[in-house]
Amino acid sequence: xxxxxxxxxLAGINIIAALGVAILTGYTGLFxxxxxxxxxxxxxxxxxxxxxxxxxFVPALLAGGLFAGLTSFIIGYPAFRSRLRGDYFAIATLGxxxxxxLILNNTREIGFIKxxxxxxxxxxxGHTNLWVVIGAVVLAIYFAHMFVTSxxxxxxxAIGQDEVAAQMMGVDLLKTKLxxxxxxxxxxxxxxxxxxxxxxxxxxxxFTITKSSDLLAAVVFGGIxxxxxxxVTAFILIAVPEVLRALAEWRLxxxxxxxxxxxxxxxxxxxxxxxxNLHFARAWWQRLRRPVAER
Amino acid sequence: MTAxxxxxxxxxxxxxxxxVRAVNDVSLSLQRGEMVALIGPNGAGKTTIFNLIxxxxxxxxxxxxxxxxxxxxxxxxxxxxxxxxxxxxxIRLFPQMTAYENVELGLHSTPHYSxxxxxxxxxxxxxxxxxxxxxxxxxxxxxxxxxxxxARAASLPYGLQxxxxxxxxxxxxxxxxxxxxxxxxxxxxxxxxxxxxxxxIHQQMQYTxxxxxxxxxxxxxxxxxxxxxxxxxGSLLAVGSPQEIQNNPDVIRAYLGERKNARDFSxx
Amino acid sequence: MELFxxxxxxxxxxxxIYALLAVGYALVYSVYNFTNWAFDAFxxxxxxxxxxxxxxxxxxxxxxxxxxxxxxILLSVGAESMAYxxxxxxxxxxxxxxxxxxxxxxxxxxxxxxxxxGTFRKFPVESVQPIFVGNVSIGRMDLIAGLISFGVLALLWxxxxxxxxxxxxxxxxxxxxxxxxxxxxxxxxxxxxxxITGVLSAIAGVFYxxxxxxxxxxxxxxxKAMIASIVGGLGSLPAAIVxxxxxxxxxxxxxxYISSSYRDLFSFLFLIVILLFFPxxxxxxxxxxxx
Numbered sequence: 001x002x003x004x005x006x007x008x009x010l011a012g013i014n015i016i017a018a019l020g021v022a023i024l025t026g027y028t029g030l031f032x033x034x035x036x037x038x039x040x041x042x043x044x045x046x047x048x049x050x051x052x053x054x055x056x057f058v059p060a061l062l063a064g065g066l067f068a069g070l071t072s073f074i075i076g077y078p079a080f081r082s083r084l085r086g087d088y089f090a091i092a093t094l095g096x097x098x099x100x101x102l103i104l105n106n107t108r109e110i111g112f113i114k115x116x117x118x119x120x121x122x123x124x125x126g127h128t129n130l131w132v133v134i135g136a137v138v139l140a141i142y143f144a145h146m147f148v149t150s151x152x153x154x155x156x157x158a159i160g161q162d163e164v165a166a167q168m169m170g171v172d173l174l175k176t177k178l179x180x181x182x183x184x185x186x187x188x189x190x191x192x193x194x195x196x197x198x199x200x201x202x203x204x205x206x207f208t209i210t211k212s213s214d215l216l217a218a219v220v221f222g223g224i225x226x227x228x229x230x231x232v233t234a235f236i237l238i239a240v241p242e243v244l245r246a247l248a249e250w251r252l253x254x255x256x257x258x259x260x261x262x263x264x265x266x267x268x269x270x271x272x273x274x275x276x277n278l279h280f281a282r283a284w285w286q287r288l289r290r291p292v293a294e295r
Numbered sequence: 296m297t298a299x300x301x302x303x304x305x306x307x308x309x310x311x312x313x314x315v316r317a318v319n320d321v322s323l324s325l326q327r328g329e330m331v332a333l334i335g336p337n338g339a340g341k342t343t344i345f346n347l348i349x350x351x352x353x354x355x356x357x358x359x360x361x362x363x364x365x366x367x368x369x370x371x372x373x374x375x376x377x378x379x380x381x382x383x384x385x386i387r388l389f390p391q392m393t394a395y396e397n398v399e400l401g402l403h404s405t406p407h408y409s410x411x412x413x414x415x416x417x418x419x420x421x422x423x424x425x426x427x428x429x430x431x432x433x434x435x436x437x438x439x440x441x442x443x444x445x446a447r448a449a450s451l452p453y454g455l456q457x458x459x460x461x462x463x464x465x466x467x468x469x470x471x472x473x474x475x476x477x478x479x480x481x482x483x484x485x486x487x488x489x490x491x492x493x494x495x496i497h498q499q500m501q502y503t504x505x506x507x508x509x510x511x512x513x514x515x516x517x518x519x520x521x522x523x524x525x526x527x528x529g530s531l532l533a534v535g536s537p538q539e540i541q542n543n544p545d546v547i548r549a550y551l552g553e554r555k556n557a558r559d560f561s562x563x
Numbered sequence: 564m565e566l567f568x569x570x571x572x573x574x575x576x577x578x579x580i581y582a583l584l585a586v587g588y589a590l591v592y593s594v595y596n597f598t599n600w601a602f603d604a605f606x607x608x609x610x611x612x613x614x615x616x617x618x619x620x621x622x623x624x625x626x627x628x629x630x631x632x633x634x635x636i637l638l639s640v641g642a643e644s645m646a647y648x649x650x651x652x653x654x655x656x657x658x659x660x661x662x663x664x665x666x667x668x669x670x671x672x673x674x675x676x677x678x679x680x681g682t683f684r685k686f687p688v689e690s691v692q693p694i695f696v697g698n699v700s701i702g703r704m705d706l707i708a709g710l711i712s713f714g715v716l717a718l719l720w721x722x723x724x725x726x727x728x729x730x731x732x733x734x735x736x737x738x739x740x741x742x743x744x745x746x747x748x749x750x751x752x753x754x755x756x757x758x759i760t761g762v763l764s765a766i767a768g769v770f771y772x773x774x775x776x777x778x779x780x781x782x783x784x785x786x787k788a789m790i791a792s793i794v795g796g797l798g799s800l801p802a803a804i805v806x807x808x809x810x811x812x813x814x815x816x817x818x819x820y821i822s823s824s825y826r827d828l829f830s831f832l833f834l835i836v837i838l839l840f841f842p843x844x845x846x847x848x849x850x851x852x853x854x
Contacts, residue, residue, distance in 0.1 A: 025658075029656075029658055031658055031661050031662070033665065074835065075835065077839075078835050078838035078839045078842075079838060081838070081839075081842055082838055082842035082843060087592070087597070087598045087661075087797065088793060088797070088838065090598065090600075090661065091598070091786065091789045091790065091793065091834075092834065092835070092838070094786055095786055095790065095830075095831040095834060096831065098783070098786065098827065098831070099827065099828050099831040099832075102824070102827055102828055103828065106824045106825075143414055146413065146414050146415070146416060147413060147414060150406070150413035150414075150416070150420075151403035151406035151407065151408065151413065151424070151427075152406050152410060152413050153413070154396070154399070154400060154403065155400070155403070155404060155406065157389070157392070158389050158392070158400050158404075161389040161390060161391055161392065162387055162388075162389055162390070164351075164371075164387065165383070165387040165388070165389065166389075166400070166404070167370070167371045167372045167375075168349060168351070168371050168372075168375060168380075168381060168383075168387075169372075169375060169380070169400055169401050169404050169463065169464075169466075169467055170372050170375035170376050170401070170404035170405055170467050171372055171400075171404040172370075172372050172405070173370075173372065179410070209783070213665070213669055216662075216665070220662050224658075225391070249677055250677070252669050252670075252672075252673040253669070253670050253673040253674055253677065255666070255669055255670075256665075256666045256667065256668065256669030256670025256671070256672075256673065257666065257670050258666070259662055259663060259665055259666020259667075259669065259670075260645070260646040260663045260666040260667060260670075262662075263646075263650060263655070263659045263660075263662050263663040263666070264646075264649045264650060264663070267655065267659050
């Protein structure tokens with residue numbers, strides 16, 4: 001039971017971070033390979049608040065998300081301001097997350113706070129349990145859904161489909177992209193916080209490119225412009241390697257091949273362009289009810 | 296006509312692209328409510344003029360005034376909010392969105408409620424969304440696309456995509472509408488429908504319209520009572536009524552350089 | 564002063580390696596408008612193949628280098644024909660191209676990791692005495708790496724500007740569709756470009772491996788090359804070289820005078836500062852999308 005608990009908790013945390021990547025990469029079309037960096041920022045920040053300053057862990061999680069979100073502007077602003085899309089930003093995210101990891105790796109202490117450099121930040125109070133994670137996942141899905149179906153979210157989708165046309169139709173590219181990035185980093189930050197409160201310690205080695213690739217994989221396999229897709233795949237991608245240990249070392253190789261295969265044969269992913277909404281459910285239901293001959 | 300009625304003024308616009316002068320000292324003035332056409336052989340710089348007006352390209356020299364105020368160095372989205380909207384020569388709809396969503400985007404490219412309201416969707420926000428939905432459907436109806444509202448934009452036939460682009464451009468509530476080859480690839484019937492449509496929106500919405508078009512029949516019909524600007528090799532070659540343009544020897548010579556257009560031209 | 568000159572030489576030699584990589588990125592970017600994320604895997608692959616050639620097949624250095632170049636060309640062209648061409652042909656969005664490239668990268672790096680393990684290996688070349696110029700010692704390998712890199716770049720320049728094929732590539736960089744209409748075979752251009760990419764990444768991989776170490780994740784250094792090509796101006800070859808030299812020298816000075824652990828941090832801050840003040844890079848043009 002404890003083992004299943006652990007898998008669900010880790011999968012839940014992965015889902016929250018993947019939702020962040022979904023909003024940024026899946027909806028807004030901005031390629032991120034550095035979300036591990038935002039997880040690290042949020043994780044350390046909220047852990048420090050709780051352990052060193054005695055803050056309750058819920059506001060600490062939110063503060064960690066906020067911190068990650070605000071820091072994201074350091075790369076977001078310069079990268080989005082220049083007109084070339086995508087590439088600058090993707091490189092900046094990768095550089096940023098590596099920089100964060102390097103800083104953490106070389107920082108033994110910040111003032112009186114012993115962050116422990118490469119050994120990790122120890123003795124974080126363990127607040128994350130199954131119910132906390134389930135609650136957080138439900139809220140995360142709810143708010144992500146509210147966002148992507150709002151006028152703000154639809155502007156993000158427009159940018160993802162044709163940035164130039166979106167701008168010509170009046171969408172403020174800089175503001176909208178920064179907003180998507182902020183929310184996305186916020187999600188990753190909260191996920192990082194939950195991770196720290198679960199393991200009771202944080203190490204820079206949690207937040208490597210491998211972690212970022214995992215998150216990207218959830219979105220690529222789950223589908224562009226979909227929330228349900230990344231949620232399902234984020235869960236599968238944690239659960240399957242845990243269950244099939246033998247697969248562990250092959251995991252990234254398989255991901256790599258699947259990236260190519262998915263892009264070539266099913267670029268919309270498992271659930272691409274499918275919204276978790278009633279409209280979809282209704283259409284599906286009507287399709288089912290129609291006589292087979294008409295289908 | 297008083298100067299205060301002038302909506303758009305291009306003054307001595309010049310653009311160089313790496314040594315090539317794409318637009319050369321072009322001036323043009325438009326009164327509110329006018330519909331004029333911009334014609335010329337391929338590569339004459341017509342689309343570049345639209346790109347200049349919408350700030351997709353910055354001029355090397357010259358000035359662009361909207362309602363008497365300079366709009367140079369503004370971003371394309373600011374230009375849109377100031378009331379200039381356009382369609383594209385190579386259609387640029389949001390391909391995976393439905394027709395309805397494409398139009399809706401033009402309506403809410405500047406969201407009408409706060410971010411906090413977006414997350415909790417207050418009754419006010421829902422009301423705003425309902426209003427937006429109604430308006431989007433109205434616009435679709437205006438261009439006769441209501442039955443395709445929930446079809447993916449990319450799946451629509453070419454002619455309908457062009458009409459959808461017009462509806463999307465209208466959604467940003469422009470004062471000035473720039474139509475870049477709206478009749479491209481249309482047959483005669485479709486052209487006639489398009490003429491009807493453009494006339495209708497011109498009158499009902501009181502837009503000022505500039506239209507770039509190769510179908511001379513469409514141009515001559517739409518600009519019956521106004522002017523046509525002829526562009527050749529980046530420079531303004533002639534301005535005048537359809538009759539004047541048709542009989543202008545310079546224009547005919549410029550067009551004879553290009554067989555296909557010359558045929559179009561004589562056919563009208 | 565001696566230290567400064569030593570650092571400068573070392574910076575130029577690492578800059579030359581960055582330049583090889585940055586030019587590879589710029590070449591692909593200028594024609595296909597996407598960043599070839601698989602490049603770092605090619606580089607690690609090249610380094611490992613030379614490593615195997617020397618340590619297991621007992622080849623001399625130059626032969627191992629040729630082996631590595633040939634195999635990396637195969638990998639590069641293979642990736643292009645299997646992972647990129649199908650997407651290019653149906654004009655898929657750039658995001659898809661990037662994801663596909665990322666996939667190639669993940670697969671290749673992790674296959675290397677599976678076969679060789681994640682450990683750092685010393686490249687099996689005998690360490691040679693540095694050359695002394697006065698009191699300044701200059702690493703022989705730094706010198707060789709710098710010279711060969713510049714030689715390769717010069718050859719590439721000759722190829723691009725003095726041959727018909729080069730002309731075809733440059734035409735494709737301006738407008739690939741028009742180039743195709745004018746009778747340039749797009750697939751041939753792609754193969755040439757990815758052959759060049761393979762050569763560049765293999766050489767860079769070997770020299771980088773010699774300078775530091777050979778390990779599966781060594782390709783992460785290509786992020787420096789990307790930074791360099793952004794600093795110079797994306798999509799332009801001379802700009803990529805200038806950016807690389809600048810970054811190589813600056814970061815070597817930082818690690819020499821401040822601390823080597825802040826070297827990578829510096830490169831990243833440098834990128835942000837450049838993007839803030841020169842949004843198109845130092846020498847880049849403002850690139851507008853065609854409407």
